Amino acid sequence: MLKFVQKHKKDVPLLFTLKIHTFMKANLSSQIKLDRTPKRYYRPANAFERTALTRFEKIQTEIYESTEEGSSQIAKEVSDLIRNRKKEGRFCVMALGSGPGTHSVYKELVRLHRDEKLSFSNVIVFNISEFYPLDEAAPGTTRILQETLLNQVDIDPTNVFTPRGTTEKEGVFEFCKEYEKSIENYGGLDLALLEIGPLGNLGFNEPGSQANSSTRLMLIGSESRHNASGMFSSTESVPGSAITMGISTILGAKKLILMAWGENKAAIVKGAIEGNVTDALPASYLQLHKDAKVVLDLSAAENLTRISTPWLVTSCEWNDKLIRRAIVWLCKITGKPILKLTNKDYNDNGLSELLALYGSAYNVNIKIFNDLQHTITGWPGGKPNADDTFRPERAKPYPKKVIVFSPHPDDDVISMGGTLKRLVDQHHDVHVAYETSGNIAVGDEDMMRYVMLMQSIAKEFQFETPEAMAKLEEISEFVKQKKDGDIDLKLIRYLKGQIRQGEARTACNYIGVKPENVHFLQLPFYETGTIKKGELSEADRDIVKNLLLEVKPDQIFVAGDLADPHGTHRVCLDAVLAAIDDVKNDKWMKNCRVWMYRGAWAEWEIDHIEMAVPISPEELRQKRNSILKHQSQMENAPFLGDDERLFWQRSEDRNRATANLYTQLGLASYEAIEAFVEYHPQ
Template identity: 80%
Template sequence: MKANLSSQIKLDRTPKRYYRPDNAFELTALTRFEKVFTEIYESSEEGALQVAREVADLMRTREKEGRFCVLALGSGAGTHGVYRELVRMHQNEGLSFSNTIIFNVSEFFPLEADAPGTSKLLHEVLIDLIDIDPQNVYTPDGTIAKESIFDFCKDYEKKIEKLGGLDLTLVEFGPSGNLAFNEPGSQINSSTRLMLLGSESRHNFAKLFHSNEAVPHSAITMGISTLLGAKKVIVVGWGETISPYVRQAIEAPASDTVPASFLQSHKESKFVLDLSSAEHLTRLSTPWLVTSCEWDDKLIRRAIVWLCRITGKPILKLTNKDYNDNGLSELLALFGSAYNVNIKIFNDLQHTITGWPGGKPNADDTFRPERAKPYPKKVIVFSPHPDDDVISMGGTLKRLVDQHHDVHVAYETSGNIAVGDEDMMRYVMLMGGIAKDFCFDTPEFMAKHAEITKFVKEKKDGDIDTPDIRHLKTLIRQGEARTACNYIGVKPENVHFLNLPFYETGTIKKGDLTEVDRDIVKDLLEKIKPDQIFVAGDLADPHGTHRVCLDAVLAAIDDIKDEEWMKNCRIWMYRGAWAEWEIDHIEMAVPISPEELRQKRNSILKHQSQMESAPFLGDDERLFWQRAEDRNKATADLYTSLGLASYEAIEAFVEYHPLR
């Protein structure tokens, strides 16, 4: 089974010379805006492999010199790929850690003696799998008394000094540009200390502690000066979520608002990134500013939209002077005039807009995103959780139903972990209150009712819900989903709850995708044989489930892609409440009227358990319906600013083509 097909989705065809140029001269031109040496690899796996080799080479060099190699290591998920490769080298290539000393860069505070933490995590992914002397491993102590922290931190610094300082610091690029647990506001001269953590940092470790609430609010962390005191510093970063902060750290002036930007002051520091995390760097996002380009339709579209934003003009008002003044004279040479480029891109964008997401029957579909035939179509909308369908494409879903397509909605996971105990107890108390009136107050029911009530009352942070409670929370989410589908007009028999097994762990940390998950999706596809599939394409999913669900669908499609009906099926990717597709990627834009937007909001509000008390709202104080509306309105406003028709809102989609 191909379990990670989402990682092979390449929306951009990024020429390798933009990120791995052949010579130093070209590299100098490409990186003229970059203030820190930066290596970019096509994938996180490739980048982690190169970092691991660099660490191993340093260890071997120190061993030949008869010296210890002193490492400061982070425990964030971004570093785990490096550690896996180091463990492989130890097991298969004889790489020894006997001359290595490891300092853990941070630890949560306060911690119970048996609580999870960064030290235990570092042991699990690296230390317990190599031949390092336990006496050569140092870590901040999250269990010490608070009044002892100051002295402990001073002693931690002295231990590093006594060993001759750090040879290498290896940490991941944090969610807000932080290094270790040095949050925005940390100063360049900061040393090891107690730090109050931001919610994003805590959210990153929610899986380790089984819930957001259980993650400690502070940590003991090496300071910026301690980390940068190493002879060499490597910061790894993967995924598009961090890409805006990556650009600030590398191209903007150093600032305590993005602590990673302080690497600019270190001569032997570097960032190691994959293409997704580096996508906002000038050489990838606007390469025409630093080099001659290999122009294709998507890059031309991106350049023109960028030019419209720079000049404040719609597409058809751009002039030759606008192109020449902003580094796009190459396009004038290719097309002969601004007008020729303008009209091409205007028409390309115009053709993405359709009020018929399932195709318009009896119409010329030459320039439409979807085919006119067959009509009506059999459609499956895959939703990772029991609300992503209406949050992400509720307007389009309503259009498909109203235009008489046979629409099915498949909820891939139960979403039960996102139901709060208070929401569940509302139903439990209701059942207890009406049990006698409706004659189901049996001894068995009353015992179960008391057991659930007692468990919730005594529940502690990190406790896993019982199977009965998880089942109740699943039923709550299913009921809300059915209500929303009924409001939109989806037939009750067309609502499917797949409950993929990878999700059902009872904790934030999920299992791995398996063939069982894939086969559940495949069975539904083979049963319905859809003409059109919609799937969540959140490649930068904030909490992981969306990406696994996407992989489950893509793995199922890969298995049946050669079946005749599948060859004629179109697959459209939508995005969630957090972000929209970049306009250079959008291939179908579905306008939503004010009335349809109100209906979309109402359908989202049917998911009552996911309103104010939803545990995954994160730092953004807007509720899901507000995020969705703001995102859809912003897309419509962008189309309007480019000189296209003015709509209330737009939902956008990108087509997925199965790998051959």
């Protein structure tokens, strides 16, 4: 249809043409993993292939290309169960989790209710867990379930049961017993639906939970409290315990569906599905259930054997990246650099296919060694007047117009500060575009330093007007009265945003980026005032697109973090990719290259790295200084987490680890390396 419209554009009404023009691909980031994962690995054609591929998996596992596809399939299964129970004249009794991974499923269930008349009139819901103690007005898992599902469907409120965070301490034990009895009174759970937690926890069943545990009061670990901090004003405000269904209660459901999205869950997923049953990883208890299933997107599945090391379970579709992955894996297994690997090493570790393809270990070794060597460059914008045959970037044009897209006002320097400085020093025309204000990541304490400063200098600088002083007083009073879950005043969000803009300008000035080349895009999806963000829209895409059309860059750098499918970095990536998709046929865009970088927590796996930029000790120090310009993101930032390292320390550790890996493989030894992967618009 689209091809027909483009071919006969003159004959198409203007209104229809505009609809075609504004159609937006909103989830292009989900396609990135597909470039290296043949579909037969994650969607085998028949039972025989599936049996071979999943030989290490101890739980039924379904892998989908995207979170949306996986969520849609889960929602269909849930809706079928509800409808079947209704035909039988029975209640459908479900235990529901409230973690962010479940929200996309609930969104689809709401759509099915609205568009396909799915009724919840016969549904009984038991909330899996709730914080304790909890004030009536405080945020909690019950409120999340209401907002994401229950308030948008036709469920009878009297059919919704939840642990009461307001229960008196003396009555908690009795309440837990009654909660179990309520489940029994409805004939037990037909379905338990929840996501795998960051530590492999089920609900608030933390590591150490026993298989025979029932509904009880449970202390919450620091990691779980940190992950819940988005609902509260800080990690310290998160209640220290929760009432949660026990492992035995969850396993008592007739059917279990556990989900995980994003590569930050990949390591936990592998342990739960392919490891041993252990109380250190509560999700592994699903191996004991006769009708349990784990649903994943490709990112969450990337550590499973059939995705990560498919040569151990099947014959492979070998390409350059998979060969590189296999050889790097073999180096780690044997403890040898690339050029010391032998035929025996290949044969002993399931890689004899490569010997058959290349004739000898030496031939494979040389190929991969040269391949990795060619990723290394000190000229991220391309070296002028040089042979660029084996270089990651083109020599021409020089200098290049470059845009670095940064999700928050510090991701640029945290993730690629050394490369950014190189690009400036090598005389490219570098623009930095900050996609969001980052205002929610400024703590009240940091903001109040500026408020008190303005109050103290107002008279001297002659802005001691009644209006100005009233606004500063309004801010001070709001902060004093602020409770968990309160949304900051618009004035406060503005001030916090200006704090981050000032820090970003200072860092850019330190690096040498021209002031007129610093852009603050303020994408609308972010500006909700809460941790929960809006949906990516055409307005977000068009803001990015307008900048692209204004600059018409030769090079684009974009944050390629895929860890959280619902996180700000992922949405920002999708905004840029959607804008690129809209202009990909423009002449200038055909000569533009798009490079993806990673954040402070993880680096690209070495088999994907296509450009590795060495950072000297002096450049690493300069990068640290540029990160330190973001003072509000040091010790007091709300989202530092439980990792005691500051952002500059995490970044340096990551960059040094990448350099050490290159050294271990037998390549040159550098102080640090920043790594990039090229994105190819389809």
